Amino acid sequence: MNEENEKNKNRLLPDDVIIELYWNRNERAIEETDRKYQKYLYTIAYNILRDTMDCEECLNDTYLGTWNAIPPTRPSVFQAFLSKIMRNTAVGRYKKNASLKRIPSEMTVSLDEFGKCLPDAPSAEEDYFTSQISRIISDYLRSLPERSAFIFICRYYCSDRIADIADMLHVSERTVFRELTDIRSRLQEILVKEEYIRG
Secondary structure, three states: OHHHHHHHHHOOOOHHHHHHHHHOOOOHHHHHHHHHHHHHHHHHHHHHHOOHHHHHHHHHHHHHHHHHHOOOOOOOOHHHHHHHHHHHHHHHHHHHHHHOOOOOOHHHHHHHHHHOOOOOOOHHHHHHHHHHHHHHHHHHHHHOOHHHHHHHHHHHOOOOOHHHHHHHHOOOHHHHHHHHHHHHHHHHHHHHHOOOOOO
């Protein structure tokens, strides 16, 4: 009987049950979110910040942000919902640290790498320009094969190291590097065609 209780205690709740806990303002929601997604969320923060104390604070801020967002929001993909809150939180902390001249992270490397294939926004039209580029990137991402989209998101959304992506996919770092180069190259071709950059 004790063994059965222990199994139940260690079982992770389905996302829809966790969301229902938030919806009912049950504080167990945060505990269950932490049990299920702490490692995943911490990795996103660490790839951006490279600082354990900052990551712990971002975790707490992410749980608070989730608590404040549900309700009224009822996420359809809970993990993606959490990752967006964590990434925004960690990027905000990163910008604050950068203004204090703290050490750059893997995010600096991945953004620098990705930024080379993107055009500069004209200052007078920055908001419109940004929304158009975002649309093009979103459409492009949806058109990619599943593996390429996964690599793109890991590298440029979660700021994962190339070595870590290679480990996740059980391929060589050279393979991931080559695919990233190809992904950026095809995106550049689209931007040239749309006349955002010169060919």
